[in-house]
Amino acid sequence: MRKLLLLTTVILVGLVFIARLFYLQVYDNAVYNIFEDNAIRKEYNYPKRGYVYDRNGELLVANQPSYDVMVIPREVAPLDSLDIEEFCSLLKITREDYDKKLERATHYSPRLPSPFVPQLSKRDYAVLQEKMRKYEGFYIQKRSLRSYQTTIGANVLGDISEVNRSIISKHPYYKLGDLIGNQGVEKTYEDILRGVKGIKFIQKDRFNKNIGPFKSGVLDTLPQPGKDITITIDSNLQAYGELLMKHKRGGIIAIEPGTGEILAMISAPSYNPNLLVGRDRSKNFSQLYRDSIAKPLFDRGLQAMYPPGSPFKTLNALVALQEGVVTPEERFSCAMGYRYGNRKMACHAHRSPVNLNAGVAQSCNAYFANVYRRVIDKYDTPAEGMDVWSNHIKSFGLGDYLNNDLSVGQPGKIPSAQTYDKGYGKNRWATTYTISNSIGQGEVLATPIQLANMAAAIGNRGYYYTPHIVKNIEGDTIPEKYTTPKYTTIDKRHFEPVVQGMFDVYNEGTASTLRVPGIDICGKTGTAENFTIIDSVKTQLTDHSIFVAFAPKDNPKIAIAVFVENGYFGSRFAGRIASLMIEQYLKGETTRKDMENFVLKYSLEHEYAKPYSGEPFGINRQSTLDPVSEEEYQNLLKLRAKIPKS
Known part of the structure; x- marks a missing residue:
């Protein structure tokens, strides 16, 4: 009798598992979303932002390379004090800044990448790149920043700035750390100038290590550059x-x-x-914004x-x-x-x-x-x-x-x-x-x-x-x-x-x-x-x-x-x-x-x-x-x- 009960239990459990698998694979209409799969790492490839020319063909706004230090908090390996101090020195931040930035990134998502220190210069990038292997959980992401070929027309051209949570909630295209046109032409023609991000899907193993492109890269996409525009300004x-x-x-x-x-x-x-x-943008913007007398941003x-x-x-x-x-x-x-x-x-x-x-x-x-x-x-x-x-x-x-x-x-x-x-x-x-x-x-x-x-x-x-x-x-x-x-x-x-x-x-x-x-x-x-x-x-x-x-x-x-x-x-x-x-x-x-x-x-x-x-x-x-x-x-x-x- 006990043998029969045990056999029956095993058969019933097996049938439940088979039925569930059959339902998930045949009848379940829920679409698999690769973006919600924690076993797949997403790396974005940012496109060239469109150039801006004046009515006579003079280049007003171009691009310059920039490098963001990204962090995935869950993957950050423990570091001793000397390593942290060295890392902070390379990034030109304080230990207090390091802790605050890591805490903010963890609060956003321990599994998803977020910007740790954005907009490194070429020189800072060259020094840091050689030592990045020491700092697990951190990587460098290349993107473009604006290069204004003129000192005039700030109110006409506008600028680009990092998106906030409010923008992300309204426009899912943007992720934390993305840049968006903030005012002027950059804001009005954001959808045209920004282009479309490319993406790479990377498979991770059970130890959260990268093991190669997901499905041999067939789902990866290339970035689409933004369109150039000519404005009417002389x-x-x-x-x-x-x-x-x-x-x-x-x-x-x-x-x-x-x-x-x-x-x-x-x-x-x-x-x-x-x-x-660049990295002084926040400080400079604050100074302009707080000038309530001359109001240069007005x-x-x-x-x-x-x-x-x-x-x-x-x-x-x-x-x-x-x-x-x-x-x-x-x-x-x-x-x-x-x-x-x-x-x-x-x-x-x-x-x-x-x-x-x-x-x-x-x-x-x-x-x-x-x-x-x-x-x-x-x-x-x-x-x-x-x-x-x-x-x-x-x-x-x-x-x-x-x-x-x-x-x-x-x-x-x-x-x-x-x-x-x-x-x-x-x-x-x-x-x-x-x-x-x-x-x-x-x-x-x-x-x-x-x-x-x-x-x-x-x-x-x-x-x-x-x-x-x-x-x-x-x-x-x-x-x-x-x-x-x-x-x-x-x-x-x-x-x-x-x-x-x-x-x-x-x-x-x-x-x-x-x-x-x-x-x-x-x-x-x-x-x-x-x-x-x-x-x-x-x-x-x-x-x-x-x-x-x-x-x-x-x-x-x-x-x-x-x-x-x-x-x-x-x-x-x-x-x-x-x-x-x-x-x-x-x-x-x-x-x-x-x-x-x-x-x-x-x-x-x-x-x-x-x-x-x-x-x-x-x-x-x-x-x-x-x-x-x-x-x-x-x-x-x-x-x-x-x-x-x-």
Whole structure:
């Protein structure tokens, strides 16, 4: 009986094992996942990241070899103190760093590889490689780091940084230690530039030792290199713009009106993109990030929202013409400003009365207050008129992100009836409550890229292309949305009077001293009020200097917007910079050395220091001119001489 019971038990256990094996091999639909197999080691082979060229074929971003020391904590053999000290010396880390890094890697996964010390130099790698056999559980993985072939365009190009757990959870392609585009072109075109990792599967034995390729390497894959891209930036123009913005803060955007291609995208102050490469990246990034005063990581050309000031008047003129509330010939009087109720919007001295042409050329506040009121009051209620006005303005790309291919941006602000309903209550406000909109103040905010796009739309007489940074992708085409024109709500016939007015800004108006020989430039100066909070008090600082322009007058090749923070009136700094950059782009050189020397010679750093130093803010919000040292001035002239002719 006992023999029978024992035999039965053995048979039943055998049948259970057979049934289980049969089920797993025949009926179990679960797919074998090699990536979850702990007996298989995965080694990634990183691809060459795509190169970045400027519009003229100049190489801006290449690659350089880098070596990461990787660790698999479970495989780390015990080391005596002398070996650890030697290893730390080779890696240029402390014993405390060693323990922390090993603990972090173990916490991530004792079985999976993770970076221990990333981005070794060639020299460090050469010394370490000979002794790696002594340190079981550690190995060296080769990859590419960026090599910036330029010192300009940090905000344009961006950088690459190590992925964090949040990115890994959202994008399983990335593993701990992988690099990803962090900002600029590197971020926007990450999927194109990065390529595809290759992988090798290595079989391990029961002692966790490598015994060779898994299945003779048939599942291994080769890396696919990233695609090269050409961006729309003219590196010479970019370098020149960054030079002109030395010792100043602000943003410059230059666009080719016929394509929407961004020719220059300057944010000041800037920094050398090479600071964010290599083992010092973290330290350098922290220093840039913690600079809460100059904010070098803040892209003022794309993210800073300013009152657009007088350049915005051109849109109010176009809306008034479209709405039929004024003709180009109609004149309005200006008695040093515009009175409404018991208040007055001041204006500078100029001849009076003025028509549209003179209103634009002389930047008359009274003229634009009148035509703005006519637009709003044309309709039964201010709310209805405000929405009509708002929709016209938004058709130029203001109040919108523009749906471009840039990594950061802000929408700006164009008010609507809802804006004032929230502030004052429905049907409890009148046109005069919003009168500051007529001169680009009030509730209106715009970024430099939006105003450059506005200038391009005016230069094109009613349409624009979405501003974009990509010009060509290796083996591919750019999205159709960048080659399809977008039309404003203003009829083409209404643009010519406004264009003529902008042309006369240079001939007889507020920019008459900024003319460039041989180029017909249409522009508009602007001075925007500038407030900040100091000790909980709203304080008015020196006005911002603003200028928008396009050239030539017919079939323009460049449109530009320049914002110089605390630069005072538009023609002082912004107008000079715009004129110089237009000439540099169209002629390949500059002839107005007087303007160039002025911009290079004077600094605004003293203006930016005033809120923190207790100095006065100047008389009538007018910035004082503070020359740079003679040594710095000569250095800037040397930098200017290095910028080649286009």
